[in-house]
Amino acid sequence: MASLLLNLSLYQPTLKCRQCSYVKTIVPHRYDADNPNELPWPVGLYMGPYDQIFIVDKMRDRVLLMAAQEDVYSNAIAGDTENSKTYDRLFCPTSVYYEEENYSLIIADAGNRRIIRWLFTEGSIRRRFKTWWKKTQCETLIEDIDCFGIAVDDRGFLYVVDSVKGQVTRWPLRGVSGLLKLGVHGKVVAGGNGCGNCSDQLNNPSYIVVDQDYSIIISDTGNHRIMIWFEGFSSGKTLAGGRGRGNKLDQLSSPQGITFDNFGRVYIADAGNSRVVRWTPGATEGEILVDSSASKDEFNQVTDPRDFAWDTEGHLYVADAKIGRILKFKIDDS
Numbered sequence: 270m271a272s273l274l275l276n277l278s279l280y281q282p283t284l285k286c287r288q289c290s291y292v293k294t295i296v297p298h299r300y301d302a303d304n305p306n307e308l309p310w311p312v313g314l315y316m317g318p319y320d321q322i323f324i325v326d327k328m329r330d331r332v333l334l335m336a337a338q339e340d341v342y343s344n345a346i347a348g349d350t351e352n353s354k355t356y357d358r359l360f361c362p363t364s365v366y367y368e369e370e371n372y373s374l375i376i377a378d379a380g381n382r383r384i385i386r387w388l389f390t391e392g393s394i395r396r397r398f399k400t401w402w403k404k405t406q407c408e409t410l411i412e413d414i415d416c417f418g419i420a421v422d423d424r425g426f427l428y429v430v431d432s433v434k435g436q437v438t439r440w441p442l443r444g445v446s447g448l449l450k451l452g453v454h455g456k457v458v459a460g461g462n463g464c465g466n467c468s469d470q471l472n473n474p475s476y477i478v479v480d481q482d483y484s485i486i487i488s489d490t491g492n493h494r495i496m497i498w499f500e501g502f503s504s505g506k507t508l509a510g511g512r513g514r515g516n517k518l519d520q521l522s523s524p525q526g527i528t529f530d531n532f533g534r535v536y537i538a539d540a541g542n543s544r545v546v547r548w549t550p551g552a553t554e555g556e557i558l559v560d561s562s563a564s565k566d567e568f569n570q571v572t573d574p575r576d577f578a579w580d581t582e583g584h585l586y587v588a589d590a591k592i593g594r595i596l597k598f599k600i601d602d603s
Contacts, residue, residue: 311588314578357407377416384411418477435471436460459498469504518554526576538574
């Protein structure tokens, strides 16, 4: 499979790896409801410029920014702001994408059933983010949609997972502002045949990525499988799982986030099994990289993995939602 477009990260490492080793916890799991810097429920990650990670905090209805290499993170840059108005408040956001060309965030504002664009002052992008993010405008792009995962390809198309309808729709994004309307601008490119487990159906899909051939890779969460939908095809193909819910190496349980390396190996947040697994193209089963029993050290474990990001040094970041932390792993060459 071709390597991914850089819709989850601005960098994809070239890896020849056999195992995954814990490096450190970037955001600690201590949760204090009165501390705005705590992270109770991270569900989405996106790696931006200068190894800075956008973190979707679903429970606190906000997006945070973290300098990965410096282990420093900011207060909310979207949502959960003191001066926010009704129209620009987030409710249970799930995914984020950063548009570098116009200094904006595309956010799946799932609880409000909409996709929004959060625009910032031009020239905000700096290596140190302390003086960044001064919001200038918030606009709704898509409304009345049960959105979850989002991705953007290099042609400027936005892909949105509708978890209730069991489909993925594609929308023109580049050069577009204001409200997009389904039927005029949106096109169903995966699923859309009712919820089910057939090859042309999805069941409660969640996360999504798009590769350089514009194939769509989807976490078909309700069917416990990862699907690939080649552009223009009316049905998909199972990449991983699809053998019922379970914890065997050929099974998944409520898979969430997905990412790839340059060898086409898919990394899966197998949330229902509290593990991260990797599948090689053509394999009939995956390998466990880290799980809830990986070590006596609780920091070398995952409990509820949700999403991934890569930094420029080839480290893999994992959002562990239930514990409320971001873990950093090294994918070893040995």
